[in-house]
Ligand SMILES: Nc1ncnc2c1ncn2[C@@H]1O[C@H](COP(=O)(O)OP(=O)(O)OP(=O)(O)O)[C@@H](O)[C@H]1O
């Protein structure tokens with residue numbers, strides 16, 4: 001059996017508070033316990049395609065657990081894009097650097113690529129990241145707690161100004177396919193309506209909740225996930241990002257004027273955007289990310305190729321990437337029903 005001595009690590013997809021803590025955990029345990037050397041792959045899979053790789057010694061990860069972003073850089077470039085060379089190119093670059101295995105830290109797309117590389121025989125393990133908390137096969141991903149904390153603090157601040165002016169406030173948070181950030185920050189912040197991609201809601205219902213909150217003497221607070229789709233209305237999103245995905249952000253700006261017109265309540269809109277992904281991770285995310293990093297190098301040494309580390313209850317386990325990338329973890333109906341009792 002291959003005993004890895006040189007391990008490459010990359011971070012891919014959108015950045016997320018806690019990525020550096022994963023890198024530190026893996027490198028420190030790899031150095032102290034297993035005596036392996038690390039290679040830092042720059043900007044996710046781009047570094048493998050372009051051969052942009054450098055040594056990542058232990059002293060380079062000092063103090064990293066509290067640092068936001070990723071010291072390795074990240075991108076949405078994949079090895080299976082046209083002209084990128086696929087698994088053959090990845091294998092060639094690994095051989096040039098005598099790299100025995102790869103730790104890939106990323107979201108559903110990155111882990112899908114890791115699975116495809118593994119299917120072609122490349123020794124790789126995954127670490128799940130995303131502020132959206134949309135990965136199945138793990139209870140939580142790091143970054144989510146930080147994003148919810150930032151959103152909740154923002155909601156608390158927006159509330160005092162909204163109350164002073166008796167205004168309605170619409171707060172747009174991230175959540176491309178799922179509404180976990182909106183659900184948790186909305187619950188924590190006492191929102192009068194929480195709008196998520198999983199639950200289409202009509203404008204009539206949204207305005208009814210706003211009216212009801214105002215009638216009780218409250219400044220109505222609406223928390224909306226960027227991927228929310230109002231029932232019976234198409235929001236045209238024709239702008240695409242560099243990778244052909246709809247550029248989200250803007251549903252709040254779309255909702256605000258309609259609420260103002262239909263309810264007569266002066267309405268302001270705040271889109272939190274990338275604030276939710278920046279800055280230092282919370283202590284919860286630092287601990288989870290560090291534990292994921294420690295478990296990732298264990299998985300490499302145990303040759304758990306094609307697996308990712310995962311949180312189950314309070315334990316860190318490994319699960320096959322095939323299971324982890326099958327379905328997105330959306331907000332179940334019961335969680336939305338539970339929250340909806342408090343709307344209006
Ligand atoms: N099914 C796929 N086949 C080939 N390449 C893929 C596939 N899915 C994703 N990729 C590649 O992997 C990259 C990383 O995926 P993506 O940009 O979705 O980030 P992610 O890891 O899912 O993180 P985030 O949560 O920020 O989206 C994609 O930009 C693309 O280049």
Ligand SMILES: O=P(O)(O)OC[C@H]1O[C@](O)(CO)[C@@H](O)[C@@H]1O
Pocket residue numbers: 014107130131132174175176226241248277
């Ligand atoms: O930073 P970018 O590339 O605009 O990506 C934004 C997307 O990334 C995420 O933050 C994480 O997947 C989503 O919530 C959001 O839609």
Ligand SMILES: [Mg+2]
Pocket residue numbers: 013107108109110
């Ligand atoms: Mg993705």
